[in-house]
Amino acid sequence: MYGGMQARGHEVRVFVSDTASHGVFSGMLTRTDDWQQELGWVRQAGPAGLILFETANHGALQDALRADGFQVIGGSALGDRLEAEREYGQSVLRQAGLRTAPSHSFTSYRQASEFLASRRQRFVLKFNGAGSPRTRNYIAQKDDSSDLTALLDFYAAHEAPESPPDFVLMEYIEGIEIGVGGYFNGVEFLETACIDFEHKRFFPGELGELTGEMGTVVSYDGSGKLRDQVLNPLAAVLRDSGYCGYINVNLMANVQGLWPLEFTSRFGYPGYAICERLHREPWEDIFLKMHRQSGLRFDTAPGFAVGIVLTVPPFPYTHGYEELSKGIPVILDEGLSPAERAAIAFAEVEMHQDSLITSGTCGYLGVATGCAPTVKAARANALEIARKVYVPNLRYRNDIGARVGEESLGQLRRWGYL
Known part of the structure; x- marks a missing residue:
C-alpha cells in the first residue's frame, strides 16, 4: 500500500x-x-x-x-x-440487533475443561487480544469437544504461572464462513463493500493449524444485503467512537440466519492487497473521499480477486527463522510483465545490495493475486503468479477458492444472502 x-x-x-x-x-x-x-x-x-x-x-x-x-x-x-475482547464484540453485535452464537469467557484452563465436561457439545476456542497467536485457537472436531478438552488440559500443564490465559469458548455453528468488510467515513459506511472467504488453515484441504490466513477470495459484487444486515446496524456505535477506516465482520451463514463471529478493526493481511486488485481508484483517493465525506462509492472492477499467501519456514511460527530462511534471495521470473509484478504484494522482504531478500520475523513473504470474472479463473491467475516467484522452500496452498466457486457462492445465493 x-x-x-x-x-x-x-x-x-x-x-x-x-x-x-x-x-x-x-x-x-x-x-x-x-x-x-x-x-x-x-x-x-x-x-x-x-x-x-x-x-x-x-x-x-x-x-x-x-x-x-x-x-x-x-x-x-x-x-x-471490538477485536481484542471477543465477548465485548459479541455484546455490541447483539445490541445492534444481530444474533450471535453463545460464548463463555474464561481465565482458567481447568475451569474451561470442567465447563466442557458439563456441556458435552462442540465448541470453538478463541483467545482474546489482537496480538494473540492464531495457532493456539482451535475448533473442536468431536461432537463432545473431548479433543478440545484434551488441548485445554495440555495448555494448563504448560501455562506460565505469571500470565493467566484470556479466552472464550464459543458454541460451534455449522454453515458457510464469509466476511463482509466496509469503509466507515466517520459517519456512515460507504456503499462500496466487499465480501471475502478466508482460508485459515496451513495445508490444502483445510488441514493443519489455524494460521490467521493462507489465502482469500474477495469480491465487491453482491455484498449489498450483507452490508445492510451486518455492517449498517453498527454505524451508530462506530460514529460515536470516532471510527474512520476499514472494518470487517467474519460470520457464519446457514439456513437459520447470519451469525457474526468476530471483528477485524483494521486492514487485514492479506486482505488489503487482494481488495486493491479490484480497485479502480488508488488508496489515497479512497481515504480522502472518506475523510471529506465527498461520496459513498468508489469504482471497483466486477468479478473476483484471489490471493495466495507465500511463506517460507518456519511460518506460521517465529522460532528458527534466523537459521532457516531469513535473508534468503527472492527471485522473480525474468519474463514477469509489469502487470504480473503488480499482482505480487510483498510483505516480509527488503532490498540488500540491490537484491530482494526475505526479512521480518516469521517468513510471511507476501501474497500472489489474480483477478477474473469467475473464482476459478482468478484462482488460476493467482497460481500462475505464485509459480513465478522463486525462493528456496517456498510454500503456499494450491486450493484457495476451490470450494468457494464450486459450492459456497451457489448456496449463499440460494439462501438469499448474496
Missing part, C-alpha cells in the same frame, strides 16, 4: 514499531525512527496530509490525534475493544 502511494508520487514516511521487523521494506520506502516528529510535516500538508494506522491496539492514540485535528485512517479505542 505504502509502496504504491510512493510510486504514484506521494511523500510517504513509514514508522515500524516492532524492532524485530525494522528490516522490512528497508531500501524500498522512506522510513522514520520517530513518527511523532513527523506530525508537523503532516500538518503542513493540510487536507492532503494523512496518518494511517494498521494495528488494533493504538485506538486511543488515534482518537487523540483526531481530536488534535489530524486526518487519521485506522480505527479507534472502541475498534480495539
Whole structure:
C-alpha cells in the first residue's frame, strides 16, 4: 500500500514499531525512527496530509490525534475493544440487533475443561487480544469437544504461572464462513463493500493449524444485503467512537440466519492487497473521499480477486527463522510483465545490495493475486503468479477458492444472502 502511494508520487514516511521487523521494506520506502516528529510535516500538508494506522491496539492514540485535528485512517479505542475482547464484540453485535452464537469467557484452563465436561457439545476456542497467536485457537472436531478438552488440559500443564490465559469458548455453528468488510467515513459506511472467504488453515484441504490466513477470495459484487444486515446496524456505535477506516465482520451463514463471529478493526493481511486488485481508484483517493465525506462509492472492477499467501519456514511460527530462511534471495521470473509484478504484494522482504531478500520475523513473504470474472479463473491467475516467484522452500496452498466457486457462492445465493 505504502509502496504504491510512493510510486504514484506521494511523500510517504513509514514508522515500524516492532524492532524485530525494522528490516522490512528497508531500501524500498522512506522510513522514520520517530513518527511523532513527523506530525508537523503532516500538518503542513493540510487536507492532503494523512496518518494511517494498521494495528488494533493504538485506538486511543488515534482518537487523540483526531481530536488534535489530524486526518487519521485506522480505527479507534472502541475498534480495539471490538477485536481484542471477543465477548465485548459479541455484546455490541447483539445490541445492534444481530444474533450471535453463545460464548463463555474464561481465565482458567481447568475451569474451561470442567465447563466442557458439563456441556458435552462442540465448541470453538478463541483467545482474546489482537496480538494473540492464531495457532493456539482451535475448533473442536468431536461432537463432545473431548479433543478440545484434551488441548485445554495440555495448555494448563504448560501455562506460565505469571500470565493467566484470556479466552472464550464459543458454541460451534455449522454453515458457510464469509466476511463482509466496509469503509466507515466517520459517519456512515460507504456503499462500496466487499465480501471475502478466508482460508485459515496451513495445508490444502483445510488441514493443519489455524494460521490467521493462507489465502482469500474477495469480491465487491453482491455484498449489498450483507452490508445492510451486518455492517449498517453498527454505524451508530462506530460514529460515536470516532471510527474512520476499514472494518470487517467474519460470520457464519446457514439456513437459520447470519451469525457474526468476530471483528477485524483494521486492514487485514492479506486482505488489503487482494481488495486493491479490484480497485479502480488508488488508496489515497479512497481515504480522502472518506475523510471529506465527498461520496459513498468508489469504482471497483466486477468479478473476483484471489490471493495466495507465500511463506517460507518456519511460518506460521517465529522460532528458527534466523537459521532457516531469513535473508534468503527472492527471485522473480525474468519474463514477469509489469502487470504480473503488480499482482505480487510483498510483505516480509527488503532490498540488500540491490537484491530482494526475505526479512521480518516469521517468513510471511507476501501474497500472489489474480483477478477474473469467475473464482476459478482468478484462482488460476493467482497460481500462475505464485509459480513465478522463486525462493528456496517456498510454500503456499494450491486450493484457495476451490470450494468457494464450486459450492459456497451457489448456496449463499440460494439462501438469499448474496
